[in-house]
Amino acid sequence: MSNEKYRSHLERVLREGHFAVTGEIGPPKSADGDVVRKKAQILRGFVDAANITDCQTAIVRMSSIASGVLVQQEGVEAVIQMTCRDRNRIAIQADLLGAAALGMKNLLCLTGDHQKFGNHPEAKGVFDLDSIQLLDMVRRMRDERKFQCGEEIKGKTVEFFIGAAENPFADPFEFRVQRLAKKVAAGAQFIQTQIVYNLERFKKFMEMAHDMGLTEKVYILAGITPPKSFGMARYMKYFVPGLDVPDEILKRMKEAKDKREEGINIAVEIIEQVREIPGIAGVHIMAIEWEEAVPEIVKRAGLHPRPLAEEVKPVEVARPAPEVVLPKEEAPAKEEVPEAPPKVEVPAEALKQIFGSLRSSMEALRDGINLLHEGLASLERTLLGGAPPEMKEAVAPEAPPVEEKPAEAPSVTPEEEARAQKVADLLSAAKAAREAGELSKAQALYKQVLELEAENEIAKAALAEIEKELLVEDLLRKAQQKLEAGDLDGAEAAFKKVLEIFPQKTEAEKGLEKIAELRAAREKEKEAKPAAPPKEEKPAAAPEVADILVFPDVALEYRDVSERAAGIPEDVYKEPGTAYIREVTIGEGEKAITIGGTNVLPFHLFEGEMKNPPHVAMEVLDVKPEDWPEALAKYFEDVFSDPGDWAKKCVEVYGAEAINVYLLGTDPNFLNLGPDHAAKVVEKVAKAVDVPLVIWGSGSPEKDVDVLREVANVLGAKNVMIGPVVDTNHRALGATAMGYGYSLIASSPIDVNLAKQLNILLENVGVPLDKIAMDPSVGALGYGLEYTYSVMERIRLAALYAQDEKLQVPFVINVGREVWKTKEAGLPSDDLIGDQEVRGIALEAITAIALLMAGGDFLIMRHPKAIEVTQKVIKGLMAQ
Amino acid sequence: MIIAERKPIGRILQMIAPFKKVAVIGCRGCVAICSAGGDREVETVAAALRLARKREGRPLETVEDTFVRQCDPEYLTPLEELRKEVEAVVSLACGVGVNLAADLYPDLKIYPGVDTSFYGANPSLGQWEEKCRGCGDCIIDFTGGLCPIARCAKNLLNGPCGGSQGGRCEIRPEVACVWHQIYERLKARGEVEKLTQIWPAKNWIPAGHGGPRERVRPDLQFNNNSKK
Incomplete structure (x- = not known):
């Protein structure tokens, strides 16, 4: 049967231009090889090759490759199928090598039906590859002699004629041809399509394939299935995904006297019509559990005898080496399998019966399982939704559910089978009616089922479901009437009831939204008074941007949570912390400020208290800043030369509540000015203003010790805050602070544990916790703000809710320095990123407010406008 | 976030059948947000367990707590004390939390109170959908x-x-x-x-088909030295 030029007989038939016919053999759910042989014998001479399915619909059956060997022994060339569902790339390649060694010539590559549809729905689906990757792998095994991993295949490799499937009736339709093109590109040489009933759509598909030049590159075989009964046709229409059965077919099957005759007629007609479509190279006849129909169809379609049929000879099973290969012509099939078990005589008719009933019961089973799932889901909904559960009678033990019975018992009496068939027919009709929205019709049909099978679970579940749907329809109608009549409460109650039954019902959800809208509209009419206009901002004396940027006050009206959460017990939404953040006070007299003192997350005033609002200090530098953008510098240019004047301007013009003196000039890597310079600067500031002071060193641990000591000498025992303290200088600075009664800023690099550790170290030195504030090291917006945020939040949660005492200290957040050194704050105005000043203000204010939300208690900022908006937000939030 | 679903109370009762006093520990991370293992669920589960055991005539004492997270050792430290107080712990955290606690406290009997389901989003109240498989x-x-x-x-x-x-x-x-x-x-x-x-x-x-996955950031690991 092999010809040097061709890899398989099927390939030869196609390439020599004959109209090809392939058939299909479904292996048995047993180890009975005779079933396969019998089917092959029926097809012999009427098909050019026969596909052997690989556990189709995910039901365990004899393997495709093993069955293929049996089929070829009977003189029919096999097209073995390989799915991606059950094997990974290792198993697939191994099996394909074996298949090739056993003489398999054709391979159809499929993704495979999902295991959900089979008899092992709990199996793990492999899907290591998809069908296109499988095609690609096989092509490269064959043409490049390479395994998927790229390793070379030494010696013989596979020599398959490779095919694939495509479904022109699945969606999205336009992509189907693209996908076909992908399969061809991946290596498909022939295509067997899904069953064609809808010729219009199929023609369109073929036209598109033709236009893309695919019909030149690949042989397309149209899928043909003769409907065996009206029930089967209907089943295919409603229950097989990706199958398109026009009503015309259903009608013909329904009206026909001899259903099987009509089924064969339909198949023959479709074959005749697809033959006319350009680019169709053959047909693939899938007579599911009805192989006997194939010879008849092929004969009537004028496709018999098959071309080159005389060349197809039964294949010998590969044997161990020493045996001489028999001349092919001499070996009739039967002699080649002498060891085959004695054949059981099974009359063809009986087989037909068995398979017929098996098939229909399988359909009923699948249908039943689906309905059962739905029933269970609805039961769950009912129970959880609080509606009274639909009572179900207990299933009488002597009558197992109908769908389980025939599957394992082919020996049913004809009456029982007829009844089961009728039940299955009624069920599918009922399901169709239900899907079409004809609920009362479906109800009647299900009731008929119950007359035949009192214990039919599917029908019972469906009936319960339908009753609920009817109830819901009724409720919706009533609600709509009430809505129109203006009875909002009544309508709302009805909609809510619907949602209890079907929580996802969109009509009801929409109805509720509508009610809310109407209510809001009514409220508005009642109020009629417009909201108070935002208060006028006191005009800032400074340049234009500040004039343009006027921030209204945050609305101080506040609806209490207890009001908004009416009906919910307080303890559900209230969760005050179990401890307080310690209070740290700096400054003296009336102007002193206290930070900390909260037992809740920032601004959660509904569940706890914040004894002090967050405060903001303005920053003054000891030297003229070199890198301040114009947008910021212009406010202070006149006072850059004198830190005292600068501080004074901050307090008197911009209302600063505290001043942070940043001793940048002492930085050894910058100007490296001495401690005496720092002392002079601080002295000037202290004389100029009476607000609380923070003295912030350059950040050089050794230098800061000297600088801050000198500052303390000059300043004396004033209640100021100094820092930053890090682990390497905590002893020296801790001692200074204790000596003069200062508070400290404990600075750690964005880490919960390091922050905690530094506090412990300071405590060990003798600094009490209420003299410590933490600087967790922050980042500006776009520069790690979120990381800062999360670390601060974790610290605060640990302090308030995990009794982490060492973390119960307030945060000092240096916002201004981080924001104004970013590139974005300094870039000039342009169309893309806007005005420099507005941008800078936004960056500083957003960073500040974000960090307030993370727990910031004391912010150090620079731009007057950014401070203004931050203060307003604080005020608004504190007004709850 | 990680979506979990509470195990049937019957299953949890089986796990803790031998004990008289157990802790039910929730997590305020993902499982709290998906209403499987936060404060409220801790309360519910503990109450259900106590009721069931009371009906059996073998009353159960429970300790209830909810940690900020159970996937960071620092938040699990209360277990150190807790294990002296109770015979076993039912954790309503996802599998990550239960595993970490089991790693850190080998002699602590810790049992899962939820089934960890998937990584999902919460498109509407009471509904969670898988969106990522962490591949x-x-x-x-x-x-x-x-x-x-x-x-x-x-x-x-x-x-x-x-x-x-x-x-x-x-x-x-x-x-x-x-x-x-x-x-x-x-x-x-x-x-x-x-x-x-x-x-x-x-x-x-x-x-994950190459064995348990791990991610390492040496620059951050550096900070471990200063941890206690």
């Missing part, structure tokens, strides 16, 4: 932001299978066919040609 090799830049690994029943990479009908998956009609969505989206963007490329076989090692 370690994100390709959704090619698929319009929609993941075919997590959201296709066959995790196909080369387009929809033959079971895609009217935008629905054949698995269950309420499941959208993600490949249909991907196609529609890319078509609207004029990027369908992205789908005409053959996507090669996927490397499943980053997805």
